[in-house]
Amino acid sequence: GDSVTQMEGPVTLSEEACLTINCTYTATGYPSLFWYVQYPGEGLQLLLKATKADDKGSNKGFEATYRKETTSFHLEKGSVQVSDSAVYFCALSDRNNNNDMRFGAGTRLTVKP
Amino acid sequence: DAGVIQSPRHEVTEMGQEVTLRCKPISGHDYLFWYRQTMMRGLELLIYFNNNVPIDDSGMPEDRFSAKMPNASFSTLKIQPSEPRDSAVYFCASSSHRVMNYNEQFFGPGTRLTVL
Numbered sequence: 001g002d003s004v005t006q007m008e009g010p011v012t013l014s015e016e017a018c019l020t021i022n023c024t025y026t027a028t029g030y031p032s033l034f035w036y037v038q039y040p041g042e043g044l045q046l047l048l049k050a051t052k053a054d055d056k057g058s059n060k061g062f063e064a065t066y067r068k069e070t071t072s073f074h075l076e077k078g079s080v081q082v083s084d085s086a087v088y089f090c091a092l093s094d095r096n097n098n099n100d101m102r103f104g105a106g107t108r109l110t111v112k113p
Numbered sequence: 114d115a116g117v118i119q120s121p122r123h124e125v126t127e128m129g130q131e132v133t134l135r136c137k138p139i140s141g142h143d144y145l146f147w148y149r150q151t152m153m154r155g156l157e158l159l160i161y162f163n164n165n166v167p168i169d170d171s172g173m174p175e176d177r178f179s180a181k182m183p184n185a186s187f188s189t190l191k192i193q194p195s196e197p198r199d200s201a202v203y204f205c206a207s208s209s210h211r212v213m214n215y216n217e218q219f220f221g222p223g224t225r226l227t228v229l
Contacts, residue, residue: 043222044206101158106156
C-alpha cells in the first residue's frame with residue numbers, strides 16, 4: 001500500500017543553518033504530497049503541498065519539490081530560525097483512495113540560537 | 114471559521130473509567146478523522162467518517178474503543194474501560210473532498226489523555 005518514509009530525527013541546527021529533511025514515498029496512483037508542522041502543544045498544520053509532479057510547494061521560507069522520478073518530496077529551508085523548532089511530518093494522499101492520508105513518522109527539529 | 118474544535122483539551126482519569134472525547138469539524142467538511150499520537154507509535158489513524166458514516170475503522174485498537182458521528186457537526190471517541198496504555202494525544206481532523214482537488218486535512222488542537 002501507499003506509504004511515506006522520512007528522515008529520522010532528531011535534528012539539531014544552529015540558527016541560520018540550512019535544513020533538509022528527506023522524504024520518499026511509495027504509491028500506486030498519483031498522490032498529492034504534503035508537509036505538516038506540529039509546534040509544541042498544538043495540532044498539525046499544513047505547511048506546504050504539491051499536487052502533481054514537478055510542482056514546488058513553498059511557505060514561510062520552506063520549499064519542497066514533487067519529484068516523481070525519485071519519488072521524493074524533500075523539505076528545505078535556506079536559513080532556519082529558533083521559531084522553526086517543531087516536528088515535521090511528510091504525508092501523501094491519493095485522491096482516488098477515499099481521502100486516505102498516510103503520514104511519515106515525523107522529524108523533530110530543534111534550532112538553537 | 115473557528116477551525117476544528119476538540120474537548121476537553123486535557124483529561125486525567127483512572128484505569129477502568131469511561132472516557133469520551135469530542136470533536137466539532139469545520140462546517141461544510143464531509144470527512145472526519147480520529148488520530149492517536151504517542152512517542153512510541155507516532156501518529157496513527159484510528160477511524161474516519163464520510164458524510165457521518167464510518168468508512169474505515171481498521172485502526173481502532175480494541176473493542177474498548179468506539180466512535181460515533183450522529184450528525185455533520187459532532188463526533189465522539191469513547192474508550193470504555195480505559196487503560197494506562199491508552200494515554201496519548203488524540204487528534205480530530207476534517208477535510209472537504211468536494212471543495213478541494215487534494216485532500217488537505219485540518220487538525221484540531223488535540224486532547225491529551227492520561228489514564229492513571
